[in-house]
Amino acid sequence: MQPSFLTRFAAAALLLAGAATAQAQTPPAPGESPRIDAIRKAGVLRVGVVNNPPWLVQNTTGSGEPWMGSSWLLGKEFARLLDVKIVPVQVSHETKVPALIANQMDIMIGPLNQNAERAKIIDFVTFSNTSVCMFGLASNPKFTNATKVEDFNQPGITMAYFSGAGEEPLVLENFPKAKLRGVTNSGSVAPIEEVLAGRSDVAPLNRMLWPNISKKVKGLAVFPKENDCQDSKIFAIDAGMGVAKNQPVYLEWLRKVEARMHPELVAEERRMTQTLK
Numbered sequence: 001m002q003p004s005f006l007t008r009f010a011a012a013a014l015l016l017a018g019a020a021t022a023q024a025q026t027p028p029a030p031g032e033s034p035r036i037d038a039i040r041k042a043g044v045l046r047v048g049v050v051n052n053p054p055w056l057v058q059n060t061t062g063s064g065e066p067w068m069g070s071s072w073l074l075g076k077e078f079a080r081l082l083d084v085k086i087v088p089v090q091v092s093h094e095t096k097v098p099a100l101i102a103n104q105m106d107i108m109i110g111p112l113n114q115n116a117e118r119a120k121i122i123d124f125v126t127f128s129n130t131s132v133c134m135f136g137l138a139s140n141p142k143f144t145n146a147t148k149v150e151d152f153n154q155p156g157i158t159m160a161y162f163s164g165a166g167e168e169p170l171v172l173e174n175f176p177k178a179k180l181r182g183v184t185n186s187g188s189v190a191p192i193e194e195v196l197a198g199r200s201d202v203a204p205l206n207r208m209l210w211p212n213i214s215k216k217v218k219g220l221a222v223f224p225k226e227n228d229c230q231d232s233k234i235f236a237i238d239a240g241m242g243v244a245k246n247q248p249v250y251l252e253w254l255r256k257v258e259a260r261m262h263p264e265l266v267a268e269e270r271r272m273t274q275t276l277k
Contacts, residue, residue, distance in 0.1 A: 025257065027082055033249040036082065039106055045079040048096055048108035048242075049088040054208055054272035055111050055128060055239070069272050070265040071109040071241070074127065077261055078107070078254065097122065100242050107254070108242040115237070123247070125254045126240035127265050132167060132204040133229035135195065135213075138221040142201045146223055149234055152202050153177045160191035160200035167204050170235045192217060207232045208273050230270065 028036055039045055049067060051058045056071040065072070066088060079086035089105045100108045100122060107125075114124050134152060136143030146152060152159060153175045161171045163182035171180060181200055183191050190205040192213070202223075205213065210222055210229050222229045241258075243251055258265070 025081055025260070028249050028253055033247065033253070035106060035243075035247050035250040036253070039082055039084055042084070044085045044087045045075070045082060045107070046087050046089050046105040047075045047079075048091050048100060048105040048110065050091055050093055050096055050110065052093075052110060053276055054269055056109060057272065070127065070268040071111055073268050074241070074258060074261055074265060075107070075109040077257060081257065097242065101244060103244070106243075110241055111239040112242045113237050113239050118242070121245065122242045123245055123251050124238070124240040124242060125251070125258050126238050127258050127262065128239045128269060129236050130239055131207050131232045131236040132234050133207045133210045133232050134202050134223040134234065135190070135192075135205050135210070135220050136200075136202045136223075137195060137198070138219055140198075140201055143223070144221055149223070155179065157202060158200045160194035160203040162191060167235060171204065174235075189213065192220075195220070204235070209276055211274055212276050230273070 027033075030037055030040070049056060049058075052071075054069055056067060056069045059066055059068055076086055089099070091099045091104075091108075096108050096110060096112065097118065099105060108122075111128060112118065112122075112124070113130060114126065118124075134143075134146075134149065138144065142157060151157075154177050157175075158179040158181060159171065159175055160181045160183055161168055162185040165185065168182065181191075181194065183194055186193075189209050190213070191200065191203045194200040195203050196217070196219070207229050214220060214222065214228070224232055224234075241254070243254065
């Protein structure tokens with residue numbers, strides 16, 4: 001019996017999908033990318049590393065792989081496809097971009113927050129973002145009645161934040177109508193005491209830290225609540241791996257591999273987020 005049109009169409013679609021996946025995985029041929037040629041010749045992929053949970057976490061147990069997280073997962077995949085060994089190059093948050101530009105690594109797996117200044121000197125392979133959740137007491141209608149983030153920008157709302165923290169200028173810019181309480185950081189990850197004591201209705205918290213805080217501190221609610229606030233776009237900044245400028249073939253291939261791996265990277269980020277304290 002001859003296969004139906006739909007059967008032939010489905011088979012063709014599968015072949016095309018497989019070809020596209022294979023193409024995304026296949027590194028550029030010799031001579032197409034000086035960077036990839038150099039990596040193959042050296043037999044190693046030099047990846048810049050710095051402890052940056054949940055994306056990249058150093059394993060200090062003495063057993064297993066030296067690093068964990070979605071950044072490491074993607075870095076290993078690059079090395080696997082190039083058939084070379086992955087070699088970590090330890091840097092600091094202050095030296096990671098200068099070391100990349102100085103060719104001390106092939107890619108900074110970091111990740112790095114993207115901004116206009118950095119975009120002038122390096123290119124990015126974007127795979128995640130940083131953003132914040134807003135949290136308050138579950139028993140406080142001023143907090144729980146909010147349906148959009150703009151609802152917190154009104155005179156009847158008191159918002160706490162840590163003075164000198166990264167979100168301070170964003171809070172001042174985006175919530176000028178609210179009563180703002182800049183408080184000193186006493187070692188906590190957010191002004192949780194301010195909210196629990198009722199001195200503030202709402203406070204910002206890095207989205208990565210919310211799942212663990214919600215388990216440890218009872219009586220709190222979060223905004224936005226969907227997907228446990230992990231899809232929050234509040235103060236969102238794209239994050240990604242960095243490569244030196246003027247490497248278009250190398251950069252395009254890295255981005256194709258990331259696109260194929262993206263669901264796995266999201267799942268790994270979520271798993272690592274559950275361990276943050």
